[in-house]
Amino acid sequence: MTWDFSTDDAYQEQLDWVQRFVRDEVEPLDLVLGHPCNVRDPRRNALVRPLQGQVRARKLWACHLGPELGGQGYGQVKLALLNELLGRSQYGPTVFGCQAPDSGNAEILAHYGTPEQKRRWLQPLLDNEIVSCFAMTEPQGGADPKVFTTRAVRDGDDWVISGQKWFASHARFAEFLIVMAVTDPDASPYKTMSMFIVPTSTPGLEIIRDSGFPTEKVATHGYLNFDGVRVPADHMLGGRGDAFVVAQVRLGGGRIHHAMRTIGEARRALDMMCERVISRRTQGERLADKQMVQEKLADSWIELEQFRLLVLRTAWLIDKHKDYKKVRKDIAAVKSAMPKVLHDIASRALLLHGSLGISEEMPFAHLVMQSFHVGLADGPVEVHKATLAKQMLRDYQPSETLFPAYHLPTRREQAIEKFRAALENIDHAI
Secondary structure: OOOOOOOOHHHHHHHHHHHHHHHHHHOOHHHHOOOOOOOOOHHHHHHHHHHHHHHHHOOOOOOOOOHHHOOOOOOHHHHHHHHHHHOOOOOHHHHOOOOOOHHHHHHHHHHHOOHHHHHHHHHHHHOOOOOEEEEOOOOOOOOOHHHOOOEEEEEOOEEEEEEEEEEEEOOOOOOEEEEEEEOOOOOOHHHOEEEEEEEOOOOOEEEEEEEOOOOOOOOOEEEEEEEEEEEEHHHEEOOOOOHHHHHHHHHHHHHHHHHHHHHHHHHHHHHHHHHHHHHOEEOOEEHHHOHHHHHHHHHHHHHHHHHHHHHHHHHHHHHHHOOHHHHHHHHHHHHHHHHHHHHHHHHHHHHHOHHHHOOOOOOHHHHHHHHHHHHHOOOOHHHHHHHHHHHHHHHOOOOOOOOOOOOOHHHHHHHHHHHHHHHHHHHHHO
């Protein structure tokens, strides 16, 4: 039996380098540059490209992908240990070639793309020469894709797409969109939709406006209108009616990868909290010496370490089974726990920094807002809690030998009968 929480020495050396590199070279980019996905920004490219070169030289580029796609094939556990360091910086994933949504879009292109689709879109995406967008959510759709109304109708050698998409992140920077649209409205519920690659230069595609969080520097979440957008038939990604299958390939990985990076965000807030309380004095003593402050620190550390272990265990299960569907329950648990952990730790850090904490000079207000974002992105928490509960009950096997439900009269009577003779002998001896 093997049970080990250690990291092999060679990879730990890589992680130590990443920690220093992110702290010294990458985190400062958050303070001087705009959005990481703006590959058309010469200032961004002048500072980011050399750092990406260093990452490639260390063989740490695109670690979420297998070697056949230019990645390292490290697996999810090693990826978790890496991503929790990258999550400290907005630019971290971009410098290491694993930024969302490009990482997930690359995965589905790798799995379902034709050779021509891979040549035209996948390799430039892997090289971060271009960025992409995943356009699934609709204004009236919420968490239920079965009520989506965007349609794709076959017309000769083309598909014609009409409808609207909402919160299509990074659409303004993207070279192409991956769009989920209804192609067979009368089919069974999970065969009604197909995926399409839509170049953003296609006539009829309009960004009505960009939305953003109040704490974001740049609004990038596009409200899109498709007015008879015509794409060739070979721009379908996967088979007709396979959109739900294609989507799950990216969403399962996307959820766990979000969680990995969230650990980094929360740990950064906890580190800043510690720095604050040992350097700030009030009422004649350090903040660190006050018991209510100590309680906040202790609660934050416990919550973060519990969540981190859940994420690492889920990553280990993914590596073991090589199938996101077999780890669906665990991914749902990670997704459900993630928003509260980030919200609680960021909120405590904000409060302990006082007025500075709510200012734009600190990241805490954004992290609090981000906690709500991760609670909604890739499916709201409530949906994942329902998934978790259903999976628990599906897998539950009532015990035939133990008595876990003493509140049931029949079980209670069975327990009394089982031990009646032994209890009488004990009573007699006493």
